[in-house]
Amino acid sequence: MGSVDEASSARLVRGLLLEYGAIIQTRLRAFLDARPGGSEGYLYDLAADYPARGGRCLRATLCMAMARLHGGSLEEAANSAVALEILHNAFLVHDDVEDESEERRGRPTMHLLHGVPIAVNVGDALAVLSLRPLMDNRRSLGSRMALRILEETERAARESVEGQAIELKWRWQNSVDLDDTDYLTMILKKTCWYTTIYPCRIGALIGTRDRAPLDSLLRFGFFLGAAFQIQDDLLNLVGDHQDYGKEIAGDLAEGKRTLMIIRLCQLASGKERARVREILGLPRAARTAAVVRWIRELMDEYGCVDYARKVAHGLAGAAQHEFSQMYSELPDSRDKRFVEALPTWVLSRA
Amino acid sequence: MGSVDEASSARLVRGLLLEYGAIIQTRLRAFLDARPGGSEGYLYDLAADYPARGGRCLRATLCMAMARLHGGSLEEAANSAVALEILHNAFLVHDDVEDESEERRGRPTMHLLHGVPIAVNVGDALAVLSLRPLMDNRRSLGSRMALRILEETERAARESVEGQAIELKWRWQNSVDLDDTDYLTMILKKTCWYTTIYPCRIGALIGTRDRAPLDSLLRFGFFLGAAFQIQDDLLNLVGDHQDYGKEIAGDLAEGKRTLMIIRLCQLASGKERARVREILGLPRAARTAAVVRWIRELMDEYGCVDYARKVAHGLAGAAQHEFSQMYSELPDSRDKRFVEALPTWVLSRA
Numbered sequence: 174m175g176s177v178d179e180a181s182s183a184r185l186v187r188g189l190l191l192e193y194g195a196i197i198q199t200r201l202r203a204f205l206d207a208r209p210g211g212s213e214g215y216l217y218d219l220a221a222d223y224p225a226r227g228g229r230c231l232r233a234t235l236c237m238a239m240a241r242l243h244g245g246s247l248e249e250a251a252n253s254a255v256a257l258e259i260l261h262n263a264f265l266v267h268d269d270v271e272d273e274s275e276e277r278r279g280r281p282t283m284h285l286l287h288g289v290p291i292a293v294n295v296g297d298a299l300a301v302l303s304l305r306p307l308m309d310n311r312r313s314l315g316s317r318m319a320l321r322i323l324e325e326t327e328r329a330a331r332e333s334v335e336g337q338a339i340e341l342k343w344r345w346q347n348s349v350d351l352d353d354t355d356y357l358t359m360i361l362k363k364t365c366w367y368t369t370i371y372p373c374r375i376g377a378l379i380g381t382r383d384r385a386p387l388d389s390l391l392r393f394g395f396f397l398g399a400a401f402q403i404q405d406d407l408l409n410l411v412g413d414h415q416d417y418g419k420e421i422a423g424d425l426a427e428g429k430r431t432l433m434i435i436r437l438c439q440l441a442s443g444k445e446r447a448r449v450r451e452i453l454g455l456p457r458a459a460r461t462a463a464v465v466r467w468i469r470e471l472m473d474e475y476g477c478v479d480y481a482r483k484v485a486h487g488l489a490g491a492a493q494h495e496f497s498q499m500y501s502e503l504p505d506s507r508d509k510r511f512v513e514a515l516p517t518w519v520l521s522r523a
Numbered sequence: 524m525g526s527v528d529e530a531s532s533a534r535l536v537r538g539l540l541l542e543y544g545a546i547i548q549t550r551l552r553a554f555l556d557a558r559p560g561g562s563e564g565y566l567y568d569l570a571a572d573y574p575a576r577g578g579r580c581l582r583a584t585l586c587m588a589m590a591r592l593h594g595g596s597l598e599e600a601a602n603s604a605v606a607l608e609i610l611h612n613a614f615l616v617h618d619d620v621e622d623e624s625e626e627r628r629g630r631p632t633m634h635l636l637h638g639v640p641i642a643v644n645v646g647d648a649l650a651v652l653s654l655r656p657l658m659d660n661r662r663s664l665g666s667r668m669a670l671r672i673l674e675e676t677e678r679a680a681r682e683s684v685e686g687q688a689i690e691l692k693w694r695w696q697n698s699v700d701l702d703d704t705d706y707l708t709m710i711l712k713k714t715c716w717y718t719t720i721y722p723c724r725i726g727a728l729i730g731t732r733d734r735a736p737l738d739s740l741l742r743f744g745f746f747l748g749a750a751f752q753i754q755d756d757l758l759n760l761v762g763d764h765q766d767y768g769k770e771i772a773g774d775l776a777e778g779k780r781t782l783m784i785i786r787l788c789q790l791a792s793g794k795e796r797a798r799v800r801e802i803l804g805l806p807r808a809a810r811t812a813a814v815v816r817w818i819r820e821l822m823d824e825y826g827c828v829d830y831a832r833k834v835a836h837g838l839a840g841a842a843q844h845e846f847s848q849m850y851s852e853l854p855d856s857r858d859k860r861f862v863e864a865l866p867t868w869v870l871s872r873a
Contacts, residue, residue: 209685212705213712216688267647271640290621290691293643297617298684300650304677308670316666320658323673327654334648335559338566341640355562362563 182514183521189511193237193254194230196247200255204306219287219295220302223262226278232257232372235515238508239376242500243385249313252306253322253375259306260326260367263299264333266292271341272427273457300330314379321383322375329371336363343430347454349438349446353484356432357399365398389499396492401519403485406431408522410469410478425465428453432484433477437468440475489516532864533871539861543587543604544580546597550605554656569637569645570652573612576628582607582722585865589726591858592850593735599663602656603672603725609656610676610717613649614683616642621691622777623807650680664729671733672725679721686713693780697804699788699796703834706782707749715748739849746842751869753835756781758872760819760828775815778803782834783827787818790825839866 201224208217233254240250268274269282270292276282284292307326310319339359343351373394377385409424410433424431434453438446449471452464472478493516503509551574558567583604590600618624619632620642626632634642657676660669689709693701723744727735759774760783774781784803788796799821802814822828843866853859 211685212689212692212708213685215692216685267643271643273640288695289639290623291688291695293617293621293646294684294687294691296643297650298681298688300647301677301680301684304673304680308674308677311670316670320661320666320670320673323654323670324658327651327658330651330654331648334644334651335561335563335566337644338641338648339562341644342562342565345638345641358561 179517179521182510183518185507185510186514186518189238189507190229190231190234193234193247196251197230197233197237197254197258200251201258204255204259205302216295216298219283219291220262220298222283222295223265223277223299224258226280228258228261228278230254230258232261232368235369235512236372236376238511239373240380241508242503242506242512243377243380245376245380250376250379252309252313253379254372256303256306256326257367257372257375259299259303260330263296263303264367266296266299268337270296271337272429274423274427276423318379318383321378325371325375325378329367332362332366336360336366339363340430344428344453347428347450348430349450349453351430351435352439353432353435356430356435359430360399360402361395364402365395368401369398370394389495393492393495393499396488396495397516397519400485400488400492400516403432403481403488404520404522406433407478407481407485410472422465422469425468426457426460428455428457428460432481433472434468436477436480437472437475440477441471445471485520489520492516529867529871532860533868535857535860536864536868539588539857540579540581540584543584543597546587546601547580547583547604547608550601551608554605554609555652566645566648569633569641570612570648572633572645573615573627573649574608576630578608578611578628580604580608582611582718585719585862586722586726588858588861589723590730592853592856592862593727593730595726595730600726600729602659602663603729604722606653606656606676607717607722607725609649609653610680613646613653614717616646616649618687620646621687622779624773624777626773668729668733671728675721675725675728679717682712682716686710686716689713690780694778694803697800698780699800699803701780701785702789703782703785706780706785709780710749710752711745714752715745718751719748720744739845743842743845743849746838746845747866747869750835750838750842750866753782753831753838754870754872756783757828757831757835760822772815772819775818776807776810778805778807778810782831783822784818786827786830787822787825790827791821795821835870839870842866 202221205217205221205224208214208220236254236257237247237250241247265277266283269277270284270289274282275285282292283295287295303326307319307323310322314322336359340363342348343359370391371394373390374387377387377390406424406429409431410422425434434449438449441449449468452460452468493513496513496516500509500513552571555567555571555574558564558570586604586607587597587600591597615627616633619627620634620639624632625635632642633645637645653676657669657673660672664672686709690713692698693709720741721744723740724737727737727740756774756779759781760772775784784799788799791799799818802810802818805814843863846863846866850859850863
């Protein structure tokens, strides 16, 4: 793809994210504002905190674009798209507790602000809230479709908690003997299912009234979501703090097993590897800026960042190939061009 | 009710709990055993831990008895009953984290055994797992009924997280200016909805194919569930450790606002009340056995335990009255006698 095409594709992606994102944000705010005023009212104020911090609504926009691309309307997809964003925020609150993260979207994480007990409760509240718009699908799409979308939601949520479990186990066992396949399996579950596969599947489901085969979307969603996650991990290492909204190299401070860390452990000398493992095994507070910097420099020495970039590019290319295989016959539309351009955009976003 | 009647009612309740409980436990085990064997397999081992520690399946049995009482079959209610037990265990795992509890069913709590991050993940996994049997209702009861039961589930889960939020707020603000109404509102949400109201409602829903009015069950479920919760709090103070399976006076150590504590704060002198508040405001580790004992003795001095017993008896009587109002016309059956006898049993259980 030429650079002129690339620039116009990026503009198109940004434009649709702004347009559909605004629709979602408006609905999301209205939904989260309709909360009870009793002693439990503060729970809904806190539940609205992460969503109010912004976010691109990438997942919701992908779902709506896929629904339109398959002949559905924005209105038909809106409930599911709102549910997706709420579920995403539910995951973020609990993930931040589980990963002991300190920053989210430029502000302290929920448990740092309000303590672990309240953060666990707020994450649960968001998860429960995500069910309501999915119930409302009954009125707009009928019982059968509403239930099918709930089934897809249950699957995506299950994959996510399983992916999170794999990652927690690696940290708990302080694993360093991992390879690319381990990593890709983990992010398939932890990230791809609910970030890309699930939005694509329910979009197609809604647009075709459950007549599209959904299995081919698994591959496309996996390639796209994996490229997205690796780029996210890269941004955590090399990104601009203000754009990114989390601590830079926070993943290293958290001892997260990224593709770069896994590559480093494969290439490093026995002595270096032992030292990396030792550092990753420390409690978070004991991982000083100096040791984090040492790992970071070792990564550059072994070309781990470049390697991860190459893998992400390969995955994005595979996603584009899958898309053209599935949808080349479809007439041109903004929604089609949006989904088609997403793999490239995912790699170029800051 | 005479003592002969009472003894035979108690036998009947115990008998049905054993009988239906065995059905549920068998299904629950089969469901939890069908788990993947990958890196995430340990998650399902941990998810099966709390359920494997036993438990009476009171909620599931109530649901099945209510379904039968309304003309349904055990088979029709079984999926929902299994979901109920899984959801209950999901709540327990997160509640234990939020309350910093140390013992559950005679063993250390999940987060004490495996740390908070894994416990949060396991609770999430159980919550997601609870959805699957509810999806399976589609095959046995059709899409419309399956979705109605999911709507009831969403409501019950929402009430529970709201009730938990109220309790967390009281602890976080170290509230002592509470009254019986505050307490009853909190347990209506935190306990009654998912323990009694929801099982009754979905039982009736299944048995009548959504033709029963469910609102009258709100009152019965509230009275029954509130009597149950107050008795639970009483057992925590005065019960036998082995039967009860939690630390005795653990609620006091956790700073929980029970009816007895609320009563104490109402009756105590200004100086005593200030001291009680001071103790409740300490971090858990700083609340020594000596200060817990002091509060416990002050409760006896002010008759708080007797007061709570009286309130629980009043609520149980109200539940019996509601039941007779609703179901006196129904033909006699074991299921009917079970539900009818529950309010009395709730108070007599050890």
